[in-house]
Amino acid sequence: MGSIEECDVVVVGAGFGGLYSLYLLRQEGFNVKGLERGTGVGGTWYWNRYPGARCDVESLQYSYSFDPELEQEWEWTERYAGQPEILKYAEHVSDRFDLESLIEFNTTVEAADYDEITSTWTVSTNRDTYQARFLVAATGCLSTTNLPDFEGLANFKGDVYHTGRWPHETVDFSGQRVAVVGTGSSAVQAIPVIAEQASELTVFQRTPNYSVPARNEPLDAAIQAETKENYAELRQAARVERSGIISIFPPNEDSAKQADDSEFDARMDERWEHGGFGFYRAYADIGIDQTSNERIAEYVRGQITKIVDDPETARLLAPTNTIACKRPCLDTHYYETFNSEHVNLVDISEGGIEEITVTGLRAAAQDFEFDALVFATGFDAMTGALLNMNITGKGGHTLAEAWSAGPRTYLGLGVPEFPNLFTVTGPGSPSVLTNMIMAIEQHVEWIRDCLVAMRQQDFTTIEATATAADNWVDHVNSVADQTLYPTCNSWYLGANIPGKTRVFMPLIGYPPYAEKCQQVADNNYEGFCLG
Ligand code: NAP
Numbered sequence: 001m002g003s004i005e006e007c008d009v010v011v012v013g014a015g016f017g018g019l020y021s022l023y024l025l026r027q028e029g030f031n032v033k034g035l036e037r038g039t040g041v042g043g044t045w046y047w048n049r050y051p052g053a054r055c056d057v058e059s060l061q062y063s064y065s066f067d068p069e070l071e072q073e074w075e076w077t078e079r080y081a082g083q084p085e086i087l088k089y090a091e092h093v094s095d096r097f098d099l100e101s102l103i104e105f106n107t108t109v110e111a112a113d114y115d116e117i118t119s120t121w122t123v124s125t126n127r128d129t130y131q132a133r134f135l136v137a138a139t140g141c142l143s144t145t146n147l148p149d150f151e152g153l154a155n156f157k158g159d160v161y162h163t164g165r166w167p168h169e170t171v172d173f174s175g176q177r178v179a180v181v182g183t184g185s186s187a188v189q190a191i192p193v194i195a196e197q198a199s200e201l202t203v204f205q206r207t208p209n210y211s212v213p214a215r216n217e218p219l220d221a222a223i224q225a226e227t228k229e230n231y232a233e234l235r236q237a238a239r240v241e242r243s244g245i246i247s248i249f250p251p252n253e254d255s256a257k258q259a260d261d262s263e264f265d266a267r268m269d270e271r272w273e274h275g276g277f278g279f280y281r282a283y284a285d286i287g288i289d290q291t292s293n294e295r296i297a298e299y300v301r302g303q304i305t306k307i308v309d310d311p312e313t314a315r316l317l318a319p320t321n322t323i324a325c326k327r328p329c330l331d332t333h334y335y336e337t338f339n340s341e342h343v344n345l346v347d348i349s350e351g352g353i354e355e356i357t358v359t360g361l362r363a364a365a366q367d368f369e370f371d372a373l374v375f376a377t378g379f380d381a382m383t384g385a386l387l388n389m390n391i392t393g394k395g396g397h398t399l400a401e402a403w404s405a406g407p408r409t410y411l412g413l414g415v416p417e418f419p420n421l422f423t424v425t426g427p428g429s430p431s432v433l434t435n436m437i438m439a440i441e442q443h444v445e446w447i448r449d450c451l452v453a454m455r456q457q458d459f460t461t462i463e464a465t466a467t468a469a470d471n472w473v474d475h476v477n478s479v480a481d482q483t484l485y486p487t488c489n490s491w492y493l494g495a496n497i498p499g500k501t502r503v504f505m506p507l508i509g510y511p512p513y514a515e516k517c518q519q520v521a522d523n524n525y526e527g528f529c530l531g
Contacts, residue, residue: 007033010123010132015043017138017424017440022102024448034103042090049166052193053083056330060227065235080216111390119461138424141432144384152356159372173197176371187376188329192337202344208319210300211329215275240511244435247278256283256292268299280324287483297323307335325488381491382427382505393418406503410472414464422447427505434510461531468527480504
């Protein structure tokens, strides 16, 4: 039994959300404690060390904006930073602002209980216990891995990996027969790199995914210098963009279905060649009009057919569903990889993985032998990490009970019946549909302002009202219902986890959201009950 430590705020998670929370709250004089289950900082970028892991947001934009000196001194080396570089950046931020001294590592929250009499949270971990007025859950949107309950998995005598829990030691697949299960963003990045090492690589695909070339390259020194000169303007411009990302292609209101053939082809070719998410924003109605969407989807299918030599493999790789309905992928030679003799694609859309055996797995009515299995099967997104903390609020009710019909928050920041709990980029906020670091900064600054305002006004508790949360959930859904997003089985809806309630979890549209948060704060936290 460990000791009990008291503090003002417990921050769970030492990824970008946790680090910034610790920095800002300490700056305001709060006694803060960070708890992190890993041995170091970095969150997503600490855990996802799989070969090829790289951020799909360009490095100059996937970084903190809060400190101009930090912005100027850090030098990115590639257009999109790889996982090791982003992890170094997180470590640099932690060192530079002396944040590590505030964090307990190797510390997993096992329960968090709210005491209505003392208005405090008791946070129990595998080590010590903490008591705090406020609990900030900076636990990430994609941090609880999903390893499906495959029959026979424990029997496999080779090595088993999940992309989201990759070992710290170098994994060398040289000379090995490797299986990759899954074809989402993680797999799309890992497959080409694993294929460079493995003697045989077999990819098990349940649903094909659309992917567009990232066109990663060394970062041009002149572009970096120019961006740094104009960083403040660039960041501000990003904050009024729905994606939170500035592209060389300005936003437009054009409709794909109305474009004539030559204009359409020229625009899509240009964006395909340039690479990156700008491709998915070529036409404004990709996400709201099925005909326009299908035209863009058909363009990508055409590219796959051109790249992949074997017609049957090309056919299997070509998705038929709505493009950019699931989180779109960016890649470096993903489709090209399937032209290698030693890379095979197995369609498991009918029967899935039937069984893991001692020496491999059975799927598509065949037995396969492998030295290593790599599961790129994703995450229990947005709610997984929050629910894993076993949070109990007022009246002894658990968060799992409160969210049995799907997550119910106000602004993705507060939960009725769970006073003094803040969720950084929680469900109901734009989070994963915008630039995560920008979304994190906005949330953490809002939480900081809120705690400072409460202290000034002598309030000790804040709780989202049930009405505000209900209206907010309706709002999140009604915005989603105006788009094609709810029409496919994505993790945005929780559809990738068997039994999970299907509710569209992130809010579409960052700029109006940030305005709304500001308005709520300006109106003395309207929709929250202060006590
Ligand atoms: P994911 O997108 O959820 O993909 C999981 C894959 O595993 C899918 O192909 C899925 O097939 C398959 N799968 C799941 N359960 C399965 C089962 N029981 N049997 C067979 N196949 C199964 O997960 P992810 O690739 O880890 O990506 C998750 C999110 O993380 C991304 O959408 C993105 O937001 C983020 N991410 C970002 C980056 C980046 O910025 N570069 C990189 C990686 C990940 P179905 O489609 O049929 O369900």
